Amino acid sequence: MQNKSTFTRILTLVLVSMLLVVFTACGQTTTPKPTATPTKAPAQGDTGSTSGDGREMEGNMYLTGAPIVKDQVSYYFMGLQMNNTRPGNLGDTELFMHLMDETNVKIDWDLIPQASWTEKKNLTIASGEYPDAFYGPKSLSHDEVQKYGADGVLIDIEGLLDKYAPNINAIRKEYPQYDGFVRSMDGKIYQLATFTDEGFDSHISSIINKEWLDNLGLSIPTNTDELYSVLKAFKENYPDSLPMSFLYQEGNDLNREVKRDFRPIYYAFGVNDTPFYIAIDDNDEVIFTATTDEWKAATAYMRKLYAEGLIDPEVFTQDRTLLTNKLRTQKSVGVYFDYRKDNSMILEEDQEKFTFMPALKSPEGKQIWASAASFAEGGFAITSKAKNPEVIIRFVDYYHNEEYLPQMAFGMYKPAGWTETEALIPSEKEPGKYEVNSGLRPENVEPSDWFMSAPISQGCVLLSKTVMDKYIAEKASSLAKTRACEVYRPHLSKWPYNYAFKFSAEELEELSLLQTDIVQYVIQTHGRWISDGGMEAEWDDYIKHLDRLGVDRYLELYKTAFERVEK
Incomplete structure (x- = not known):
């Protein structure tokens, strides 16, 4: 004792102590599989210019489709690494390599392990050298979002969402409680909260x-x-x-x-x-x-x-x-x-x-x-250091269509029998849907060494139950959690x-x-x-x-x- x-x-x-951890992610790089172009958003507002292919523009940015910008732009994203066995550089995942190539928007990713995240974040804020955006589930708490918003570190993104994010806006409309969750005391929206709606309530x-x-x-x-x-x-x-x-x-x-x-x-x-x-x-x-x-x-x-x-x-x-x-x-x-x-x-x-x-x-x-709320706060926020924040909004909205969302959450679509990375493959039990290929991980590869084809748990994803049910066969882990929730559902607290x-x-x-x-x-x-x-x-x-x-x-x-x- x-x-x-x-x-x-x-x-x-x-x-009290903060252990500084240096984590280097390694993995394989593969040639991205072509992915269908997302549903195009309707043109909004008077842009004053048109590209050679007829798409309307605001400065260097196209309002619809891909690429998002004519001349490549770069941003620095920083966030909490939720799982230390997963890569800290999302740019190494096949899906984000594909997205960055397709949109012409380059992201320098910096995900910090949990042990040193608080210290790194606080030092970064104190220095005034903010990233262009914070990215990843629970990278910021509700309290931090409200404080940094009031202090001018974060910008109000509601207007940008309304104008440039048709895919995210459709999800906000499907979940009317969402805006109330992310809205700060001053009435502004400084963040996006992440969620994957699988019906879990505890x-x-x-x-x-x-x-x-x-x-x-x-x-x-x-x-x-x-x-x-x-x-x-x-x-x-x-x-x-x-x-x-x-x-x-x-x-x-x-x-x-x-x-x-x-x-x-x-x-x-x-x-x-x-x-x-x-x-x-x-x-x-x-x-x-x-x-x-x-x-x-x-x-x-x-x-x-x-x-x-x-x-x-x-x-x-x-x-x-x-x-x-x-x-x-x-x-x-x-x-x-x-x-x-x-x-x-x-x-x-x-x-x-x-x-x-x-x-x-x-x-x-x-x-x-x-009981438990399904939204995870602090999944995405843009700082006042970001130039042309509307480009960042368009980038995040770009992958929030039905083609990319399931892949962001569970892995790239791959053919049956795929074993090279964690990915989605056609489901045998539910034809027309996909399932995670977790059962195909090679025996000589540890789970922590099996590279992700997409951000999965590290991404800012708003995945509705409508899209889940349409594309994803029920996972073994999800079924296991569903069974757990069923045990305790009769006794859940009101709040x-x-x-x-x-x-x-x-x-x-x-x-x-x-x-x-x-x-x-x-x-x-x-x-x-x-x-x-x-x-x-x-x-x-x-x-x-x-x-x-x-x-x-x-x-x-x-x-x-x-x-x-x-x-």
Whole structure:
């Protein structure tokens, strides 16, 4: 068991230190397969000039079709690299090579690994040497978008979208809630949020070792008392096992969501806990979760599990790679939490050995599960450094037609049997549609070494369910997530855990100071209470210290932001 000083030192390093990671993407370069020209947008406005092929122009830019510009232009895009095993230079992917060649718009890509993203981003903003655009899912948080927009770092793109982005506008019309999500407090739109609409409405899943349950003649737990008994049985009958393991904290950027995969335990005590300890209950009240009786009871339960050796002692320091190894190689975990059960951390051969654990009943007999909003903020934003931002808008809109969108999200269209890169191939199960060729990856090629033919998870993509259903056969991973969502859908909270609060520039400035101190203090104290105990003796001092840190004002800011929109 970790002592107090060791735990505090480790967690402080995780939260405060920024590890600079140099990541070089490598892969193969192939000749792009010709792709059909996208649907042309109608000409808009009086341009005053016409190209030789009859297309209207504004300066160097064509209003429709390709190329987008007569003389080649270059831009610098910077963003968060969501998956460190994937390339950091999107210009190496076949689809973007093709797009840049076809549009005559060259992009210099700079995707930064998550470990060093916050520091790199902050230094870049402070220097005043911004990229022309931020690009990639969650490269900017909602708060950052609003702050940088108010500060003049980002430009309002709504007018540019209205005039130059017919494909994106059609998607905005199909999803009327979209503009409300991306619009900032000042009424302007500085960002595009990304989404792939597959109908998912929750994030995390609780997963339990069914093989162990069957071997011991035990049933799937339905409440916390039963879970405790099951974990005790796992420890007694499998002495070398880890009855429960999870990721306590993954990521150190408080402006982005960090994984606290143990949250389903808190749901079981009636707490819809969130990364910032702010939740909206089903009575439309905004609450600070980490001072409630329910949160305290859940933490006491976690301490009990840890003290009895029922929680993996490495939860405070392990990353996803280590947890995956425990599941795949050591096969030593009884209960864990993940985005889905199948096609994720456990091996395909072990999928039937695990099953979902439902939403556990609270002491009052209630079952709750956190719902999730499908939009991912900060996927694209143009800075004030960009010259002719309308060209950038046209470039992003260009691939938002039905021909390119599925390829952006899942890979280039390739013939049946394609094994060279991750791509889309004709579906045998659903003729006329395409499926990812994940089952064709060569045995001697690791998933992290199999090159992407398109941006996939790294792209700014707004993919509607209409287009998904038209072109993409249901993926195994999507089916796995659909099954997970079905388990928890009857118990979903009214408000998503990742609700997009709207703050003014002044509120954001105040919030940023309060939030860092409050969230870090709660994380450090909470982790120490789990590993070392002491919550009962320290609770009153904990409440007083939160008061000194300004928790009442912190909560008031969130209440004001919620009520101005919803009430």
